[in-house]
Amino acid sequence: MEDLDHRVNVAIIGAGWAGMAAAVTLAQARIPVTVFEAARHLGGRARSVEIEGIELDNGQHIMIGAYRETLRVMRVVGADPDQLLLRQPLAIEYPGKFSLRAPRLPAPLHLIAALLTAGGLTWGERMAATRFMTAMRRNAYRIATDMPVSELLALYRQSGALARYLWEPLCVSALNTPAAAASAQIFLNLFRDALDGARANSDFLIPRADLGKLFPQPAAAFVRANGGSVLLGTSVRTLAEAADGFALDDRPGRYTHAIVAVGPHQIDALLDRFAALASTRQLVAAFDYEPIYTCYLQYPPQVSMPQAMTGFDGGIIQWIFDRGRLSGTAGLLAAVISARGAHQILSQDAVANAMHRELAAFLPGLLQPLWSRVIAEKRATFSCRPGVARPENKTAVSNLYLAGDYTASDYPATLESAVRSGVLAARLVLARERSR
Numbered sequence: 437m438e439d440l441d442h443r444v445n446v447a448i449i450g451a452g453w454a455g456m457a458a459a460v461t462l463a464q465a466r467i468p469v470t471v472f473e474a475a476r477h478l479g480g481r482a483r484s485v486e487i488e489g490i491e492l493d494n495g496q497h498i499m500i501g502a503y504r505e506t507l508r509v510m511r512v513v514g515a516d517p518d519q520l521l522l523r524q525p526l527a528i529e530y531p532g533k534f535s536l537r538a539p540r541l542p543a544p545l546h547l548i549a550a551l552l553t554a555g556g557l558t559w560g561e562r563m564a565a566t567r568f569m570t571a572m573r574r575n576a577y578r579i580a581t582d583m584p585v586s587e588l589l590a591l592y593r594q595s596g597a598l599a600r601y602l603w604e605p606l607c608v609s610a611l612n613t614p615a616a617a618a619s620a621q622i623f624l625n626l627f628r629d630a631l632d633g634a635r636a637n638s639d640f641l642i643p644r645a646d647l648g649k650l651f652p653q654p655a656a657a658f659v660r661a662n663g664g665s666v667l668l669g670t671s672v673r674t675l676a677e678a679a680d681g682f683a684l685d686d687r688p689g690r691y692t693h694a695i696v697a698v699g700p701h702q703i704d705a706l707l708d709r710f711a712a713l714a715s716t717r718q719l720v721a722a723f724d725y726e727p728i729y730t731c732y733l734q735y736p737p738q739v740s741m742p743q744a745m746t747g748f749d750g751g752i753i754q755w756i757f758d759r760g761r762l763s764g765t766a767g768l769l770a771a772v773i774s775a776r777g778a779h780q781i782l783s784q785d786a787v788a789n790a791m792h793r794e795l796a797a798f799l800p801g802l803l804q805p806l807w808s809r810v811i812a813e814k815r816a817t818f819s820c821r822p823g824v825a826r827p828e829n830k831t832a833v834s835n836l837y838l839a840g841d842y843t844a845s846d847y848p849a850t851l852e853s854a855v856r857s858g859v860l861a862a863r864l865v866l867a868r869e870r871s872r
């Protein structure tokens with residue numbers, strides 16, 4: 437190996453999935469890295485939290501088979517996706533209303549077969565869905581001008597149950613933005629990778645362990661084992677250029693490179709000493725944000741849902757995850773609401789009560805939960821609207837890079853866009869140094 441490690445010394449600010457993916461990529465190349473994390477825990481917006489003595493998550497997450505970089509970096513740090521994730525062929529179930537299951541056929545036949553056999557669609561809706569898919573495929577999933585998902589659906593007559601139980605829930609879950617506001621092009625990018633790649637790309641991958649174990653914790657162990665440091669409870673307030681590299685606050689050390697991997701709403705103070713980054717700060721300041729609410733409801737152990745993930749409509753719950761089926765915490769349900777909505781004006785108790793009532797209507801005889809807890813992540817992701825300009829990983833300042841789910845990508849803000857951005861920022865450091 438070349439002696440890059442004697443010249444290079446990288447500071448990474450933020451230990452979310454983007455920062456840790458950058459750190460792992462550099463540590464793999466034996467580059468000295470120091471990760472600074474303000475919180476006392478790893479993982480940022482996808483982290484473990486302890487509730488009632490149980491390791492849970494700040495929010496229920498789901499991945500898809502197309503998350504190739506996330507699955508790759510998990511393997512690099514020894515977190516086995518086959519053990520840690522429940523892999524299910526694409527299946528959407530709104531009990532008594534809609535049901536779609538992809539058979540084990542090659543793509544895109546699996547989706548066409550799923551649409552043609554879906555329960556709850558009229559024959560006309562099935563044909564409309566197949567025509568929509570064929571048209572998108574013919575155009576290589578590109579539209580000339582971006583528009584809201586709901587406009588694209590209207591153009592291709594995707595209405596009724598098709599919109600209500602398939603496209604709109606997929607859009608809200610994947611882009612965390614309501615279909616009336618979400619970018620159709622970003623939706624189609626995911627559609628392309630998930631539904632028109634290998635059949636396994638459309639599989640749902642639902643965590644069986646808490647989020648920390650999936651990547652952030654083994655990633656930190658990997659970085660430390662390869663000579664790097666991960667410092668928790670260490671907020672960086674200022675980042676500045678110095679004659680001998682980058683200086684962080686008034687710390688004595690200097691870093692040849694810096695990767696800023698904080699959330700978009702946390703970035704401004706870290707970039708304000710760089711005049712060349714004024715336009716980057718403006719781009720990010722223009723973002724709008726969407727919340728995600730997760731409510732854990734603990735029922736007696738015999739309570740369970742018919743499957744690991746069930747769609748709900750007509751109330752405030754969008755999806756229910758049965759954590760008993762997923763991670764053995766019998767009777768524990770996680771109810772999820774993505775994106776903005778009327779639930780935001782309710783108190784957390786009112787949200788939990790409304791969710792219990794919706795569950796009780798589905799599971800007759802359901803008693804009050806033993807406990808419940810709402811976690812409202814108010815700025816879960818940026819609002820993924822048509823034409824949102826996102827900053828590149830490479831900045832106008834030499835050796836200073838950005839990583840995070842909000843940076844330029846053809847994906848919405850997801851674990852996969854976070855991981856890809858971190859890997860890319862690290863590879864930019866490596867490429868630049870190797871070319872010297």
Ligand SMILES: Cc1cc2nc3c(=O)[nH]c(=O)nc-3n(C[C@H](O)[C@H](O)[C@H](O)COP(=O)(O)OP(=O)(O)OC[C@H]3O[C@@H](n4cnc5c(N)ncnc54)[C@H](O)[C@@H]3O)c2cc1C
Binds near residue numbers: 697
């Ligand atoms: C409730 C919820 C549910 C979600 N569900 C899904 C899902 O199902 N599937 C999916 O793919 N994605 C989902 N997402 C999105 C996904 O979690 C995010 O896209 C991803 O975690 C973002 O990672 P990141 O590293 O870019 O940013 P972050 O996770 O925000 O990491 C930034 C880190 O920087 C730290 N930091 C900030 N300022 C400083 C500072 N000055 N000094 C030091 N450290 C600092 C922060 O503490 C944080 O740890 C969900 C998000 C939420 C909140």
